[in-house]
Amino acid sequence: MSWNDERVEMLKKMWGEGQSASQIAKELGGVTRNAVIGKVHRLGLSNRNGTGPTGAPAPSTPDPKAKPAAAKTAEAPAPKPAPKPAARAEEQPEPANEPVAVAPISRIKAIIPAGQPLPPQPSANEIDPAALAKVSEIEKKAKKLTLMELTERTCKWPVGDPATPDFWFCGLPVQSGKPYCEAHVGVAFQPMSSRRDRKR
């Protein structure tokens, strides 16, 4: 594979979106994250600075400080949080286990940082009691990861209100293929039969 225009554009786009090199590599295919990083550097966009619009690329400070290695990645996406998920009283975004397209895991990181609604919130409601019990139990063991700590193999089940400090992601090992751990898969993927219309 080579860096044709399309691929470079994709790279630029995703990098600009804050995607990690490994994710970009996966998306592009045929390259490793090293290749992506190498390309990023060659393109001169290693620093996720929006190149100065006024042609002022704001070159790194000519700081003669001896310490070329490890340039702390000081990124501050700081999205605008505040969306009250509780507003979702009417809708019930719980995915069933059929043609449901839960958040594609490769996109989840791209979506969340953008201040978008989070994955299926367990509106503890209408869910198999057994599964629920299981959840509350494993939540004690949850690793309580932050957004940045999530990976393809950590449960992305959100717990709490994003607007409060008591917000975290489950983080337990995911069930192969799914975005959630076993317990959360249990409540997220309800058989259509069990979540029958209870009102709707």
Next chain:
DNA sequence: CCCTGATTCGC
């Protein structure tokens, strides 16, 4: 252990 980006250097 999982992951991140940064750098080096032979190709």
Next chain:
DNA sequence: GCGAATCAGG
């Protein structure tokens, strides 16, 4: 120019 190996860190 490319990217694997390596490094430095979370």
